[in-house]
Amino acid sequence: MNPIFETATLAHTAVTSQPGSGANSVLTDADFSSAFEEISQWPGYAPTTLHQLPTLSRTLGVGQIFYKDEGTRFGLGSFKALGGAYAALKILQRELSSAAGRTVPMAEIRNGSMAKQAGGITLVSATDGNHGRSLAWGANNFGAQCRIYIHREVSTSRANAIAELGAEVIRVNGDYDMSVHEARREANENGWFAVSDTSWEGYTEPPKNVMSGYGVMIDELAQQMPQAPTHLFIQGGVGGLAAAVSARLRQHYGNAFRAVVVEPELAACLLASASSGAPTAVPIHEETLMAGLSCGEPSALAWQILQHEVSDFMSIPESLVAPTMRLLAKPVGNDPAIVGGESAVCGMAGMIASCRQPTLRSALNLNADSKVLFIGSEGATDPDIYASLVA
Numbered sequence: 512m513n514p515i516f517e518t519a520t521l522a523h524t525a526v527t528s529q530p531g532s533g534a535n536s537v538l539t540d541a542d543f544s545s546a547f548e549e550i551s552q553w554p555g556y557a558p559t560t561l562h563q564l565p566t567l568s569r570t571l572g573v574g575q576i577f578y579k580d581e582g583t584r585f586g587l588g589s590f591k592a593l594g595g596a597y598a599a600l601k602i603l604q605r606e607l608s609s610a611a612g613r614t615v616p617m618a619e620i621r622n623g624s625m626a627k628q629a630g631g632i633t634l635v636s637a638t639d640g641n642h643g644r645s646l647a648w649g650a651n652n653f654g655a656q657c658r659i660y661i662h663r664e665v666s667t668s669r670a671n672a673i674a675e676l677g678a679e680v681i682r683v684n685g686d687y688d689m690s691v692h693e694a695r696r697e698a699n700e701n702g703w704f705a706v707s708d709t710s711w712e713g714y715t716e717p718p719k720n721v722m723s724g725y726g727v728m729i730d731e732l733a734q735q736m737p738q739a740p741t742h743l744f745i746q747g748g749v750g751g752l753a754a755a756v757s758a759r760l761r762q763h764y765g766n767a768f769r770a771v772v773v774e775p776e777l778a779a780c781l782l783a784s785a786s787s788g789a790p791t792a793v794p795i796h797e798e799t800l801m802a803g804l805s806c807g808e809p810s811a812l813a814w815q816i817l818q819h820e821v822s823d824f825m826s827i828p829e830s831l832v833a834p835t836m837r838l839l840a841k842p843v844g845n846d847p848a849i850v851g852g853e854s855a856v857c858g859m860a861g862m863i864a865s866c867r868q869p870t871l872r873s874a875l876n877l878n879a880d881s882k883v884l885f886i887g888s889e890g891a892t893d894p895d896i897y898a899s900l901v902a
């Protein structure tokens with residue numbers, strides 16, 4: 512194995528968590544179940560694969576490694592397909608119901624019978640790629656207009672993938688957080704509806720629905736993995752993914768597992784929040800390779816869950832990204848070959864390095880009985896970047 516995992520410097524903060532006490536605070540069983548019921552009826556729906564990596568587990572001295580591969584989700588390349596499109600549908604349902612003076616069932620919007628009315632509604636969001644693609648796809652499916660704001664570093668290939676779904680793409684000359692503010696400002700000025708994956712004061716319903724949609728992964732997992740994991744290593748951007756996954760895992764499996772959030776050191780706002788005890792923004796001085804995780808401001812809504820459900824926050828250097836992608840792409844032994852994009856491998860990079868560094872290994876209680884779960888949150892969402900990193 513690449514010696515970089517032994518020598519890389521990782522930051523780690525352990526907090527006194529209260530597993531279980533945040534799991535139902537923001538997202539209830541009913542929120543997650545309704546999202547599953549709806550999304551599992553969408554055309555093209557299929558549960559994603561849960562891989563096992565026995566050779567890598569043996570190499571690292573842990574019991575089992577499970578990797579839920581979201582690269583195939585609805586043909587959009589990432590788990591984000593579950594969130595933005597579902598939140599869009601909920602906004603359309605609310606607005607169309609209010610205009611029609613009756614509760615419009617989601618099925619009517621889903622099957623296109625409200626497309627004409629939906630065409631008068633514009634949905635907007637900022638994105639570093641994947642969320643915007645999900646929203647553009649949802650808007651396209653349901654007949655709504657869509658505007659997606661991207662920051663200056665979003666790759667052309669990611670921008671094109673969004674435009675191909677019919678959305679208007681607006682490039683903002685700033686970082687991700689600036690694109691969030693711009694989308695919000697223009698939405699307010701024009702009567703458009705923001706469908707954001709992050710919350711702000713007075714704005715919680717869409718990000719809550721986005722997170723409810725993410726729960727689909729764990730409802731599938733509960734069928735695929737009868738035994739609880741002992742560890743979840745999950746990558747963090749604004750924290751919505753980690754919050755939804757840890758909350759729904761607790762609802763299914765109870766308090767047995769330890770949740771570890773892993774971020775790029777260039778954008779470690781959740782680690783900073785854990786250290787200060789409250790949602791804390793960090794400046795982005797340089798964009799991380801892990802484009803989906805390049806967020807300097809945590810989602811306050813997600814933090815309400817994370818502060819109770821997550822016991823460890825860590826950050827990794829950029830140097831671990833490509834070696835981890837290659838390890839998945841060209842596995843040892845009989846492990847399956849997996850296409851894991853830059854942002855998808857962050858949790859695994861943190862776990863591998865922790866296994867190779869005795870102090871972290873013991874701090875995180877990683878041992879031969881550990882059953883470690885990863886959410887492989889994207890495939891090759893930018894095929895050129897993927898190919899160059901894996902080469």
Ligand SMILES: Cc1ncc(COP(=O)(O)O)c(C=O)c1O
Nearest residue numbers: 748749750751752803854888889
């Ligand atoms: C592939 C991928 N993984 C993980 C994340 C992190 O999700 P969140 O911002 O909800 O923490 C993102 C966010 O865009 C992403 O695109």
